[in-house]
Amino acid sequence: xxxxxxxxxxxxxxxxxxxxxxxxxxxxxxxxxxxxxxxxxxxxxxxxxxxxxxxxxxxxxxxxxxxxxxxxxxxxxxxxxxxxxxxxxxxxxxxxxxxxxxxxxxxxxxxxxxxxxxxxxxxxxxxxxxxxxxxxxxxxxxxxxxxxxxxxxxxxxxxxxxxxxxxxxxxxxxxxxxxxxxxxxxxxxxxxxxxxxxxxxxxxxxxxxxxxxxxxxxxxxxxxxxxxxxxxxxxxxxxxxxxxxxxxxxxxxxxxxxxxxxxxxxxxxxxxxxxx
Ligand SMILES: [Zn+2]
Numbered sequence: 644x645x646x647x648x649x650x651x652x653x654x655x656x657x658x659x660x661x662x663x664x665x666x667x668x669x670x671x672x673x674x675x676x677x678x679x680x681x682x683x684x685x686x687x688x689x690x691x692x693x694x695x696x697x698x699x700x701x702x703x704x705x706x707x708x709x710x711x712x713x714x715x716x717x718x719x720x721x722x723x724x725x726x727x728x729x730x731x732x733x734x735x736x737x738x739x740x741x742x743x744x745x746x747x748x749x750x751x752x753x754x755x756x757x758x759x760x761x762x763x764x765x766x767x768x769x770x771x772x773x774x775x776x777x778x779x780x781x782x783x784x785x786x787x788x789x790x791x792x793x794x795x796x797x798x799x800x801x802x803x804x805x806x807x808x809x810x811x812x813x814x815x816x817x818x819x820x821x822x823x824x825x826x827x828x829x830x831x832x833x834x835x836x837x838x839x840x841x842x843x844x845x846x847x848x849x850x851x852x853x854x855x856x857x858x859x860x861x862x863x864x865x866x867x868x869x870x871x872x873x874x875x876x877x878x879x880x881x882x883x884x885x886x887x888x889x890x891x892x893x894x895x896x897x898x899x900x901x902x903x904x905x906x907x908x909x910x911x912x913x914x915x916x917x918x919x
Pocket of ligand 1: 684
């Protein structure tokens with residue numbers, strides 16, 4: 644991926660190295676985890692139990708140079724999503740409201756509850772922010788078994804931005820409402836469709852990045868490899884040795900690969916109807 648020396652987004656809130664909790668409020672130690680609507684990869688089964696504390700300064704586990712590379716890469720990817728989705732919404736006669744990228748270490752406060760790195764990157768529709776702990780890059784390789792690479796990380800970010808696009812299009816609130824009337828199996832099925840659409844949107848973004856000279860031919864393999872690595876069957880097999888399709892909330896490796904490719908080949912969000 645030719646991402647260096649490209650525009651970096653300014654819609655970034657950098658909370659890295661910040662104190663994770665407020666001291667002196669009297670309710671130290673009570674931490675509410677993410678509740679209700681949020682859209683991310685749930686890695687808690689693989690990454691291990693969250694280590695929650697309060698008031699302590701969170702530090703990155705990454706070597707400084709790698710941390711800085713990933714920091715810049717994330718900002719460039721965000722900028723590219725702003726450009727491509729901005730154009731798309733403009734072509735529809737509407738405006739693209741840009742999401743904010745929040746960089747943090749360990750865990751952080753969100754409008755959807757407390758976010759933590761063990762949940763992987765996620766999007767919170769209540770505050771329209773994408774939450775990312777850069778150390779996910781290493782989790783993607785070491786814990787999820789992906790080969791990694793800039794395009795793999797870009798896919799993950801573009802997927803979360805895909806949820807933001809769903810939010811702007813009204814898909815997220817609609818599905819969330821339908822889920823509240825569904826049983827667990829139906830609700831999971833709706834969740835899978837949401838996730839696959841976000842994958843398809845990530846593919847649409849990659850196509851646009853290709854047009855802009857950022858996405859290279861060899862990037863496809865890296866991105867597909869990452870999409871497969873975060874498939875529910877792969878994650879469940881890694882965590883427990885077997886997969887339970889009814890419990891899938893994001894789709895299988897095969898489905899995720901297919902929808903990402905479909906978005907890329909068509910370059911058109913209208914071809915991303917996973918609900919039909
Ligand atoms: Zn997602």
